[in-house]
Amino acid sequence: MLNLYKPRRQIIAEAVSVLSSYGVSQEVRDRLTVIFDEQGDRELYRANPRLLAAHLQLHERTALQLLVMALREGLVTLNWEVECPACGGIDPAHHHLHELRSLHTCPACKTIHETNADDQVRVTFTLDERLRKLTAAADDPDFRNKMDRRYGTVSAHHMLTLPTFRQLFPKETLPPNESLLIRRVAILFTDLAGSTQLYTRRGDTQAYELVHRHFDLLFRIVDEQRGAVVKTIGDAVMAAFTEPHQALQAAIAMHTQLNQLNQDLALPPDDWLRLKIGIDAGPCVSVTLNDRLDYFGTTVNRAARVQNASYPGSITITETLLQDMVRVDSFRGWQRQQRALRLKGIDHPVTVYDLAPPRGSQDSRSGTSTHRQA
């Protein structure tokens, strides 16, 4: 039968039903169908994802994941909108990441400014016209400003660190030689202590199986703490988080859960999987390397070097990260000890903090017995 004779609700419901293949429940699909069918035109044109999350009664991140799946299936289109720091005008002309440039010229006031992925670039979604044709009245800047003030916006940086986006749109990258400024990102590096000895003692197959399980565990924790795995280098993992406290929570969970895994597998103490973790936070640039998004800059270098100077079972963080930790309960009883660290390429020593698990905890019994010897 021709679409012409189908009621709009049915067309939308059929289109939305494809999301079941992503594991989206019937209940959420029904809610999305109702929103696409019944909301006003203004609410579905260049829509603030946080407004849609409120309508969907979903957590912002869950709603964003749902919208990325809808984008993959062509139910919505994505806009990367650049806000001019001079006149406040918004340029919505970018549908793909590769259309963004390091320097942006405001179409309204012609100011040339850097594209900062936290402050200047935001994402919005528009309902695809195949599902429902929006009227000209849908384009209402006053309404959008009001919603942005009420709900806050979702930054490009937030979108770039959403694992669902990276998985479903691996080709969405920045053009070569272009970069986005990220005002603040927390970079976490891990490395598996003693993995060479592990391979020697247990043989390649068994050791690889253990290392693989450790990767699974780390990837899951990074996702739970709303971060993104940027890459793995040998047995090391590099992950990015928009909030420093998320990086710290991830690090604590990694140690705790890895110790649990060691016990569950009844590994002899010599073969325990132990991590050395380092975290720093600060500005960096996002670029595309080998068709993948990556981060570069002093923050990344410092995080890697701090990780290198960390001890098995402990977490080493920089002063910057500590100052950013507004929530005291973020440390979950982990004790911190200050030390001065000399880093390659930096003249004066930098202050870092080694975090050790609370005394008497499972982590302290197993993890940091080698704390000062490393």
Ligand SMILES: [Zn+2]
């Ligand atoms: Zn402007």
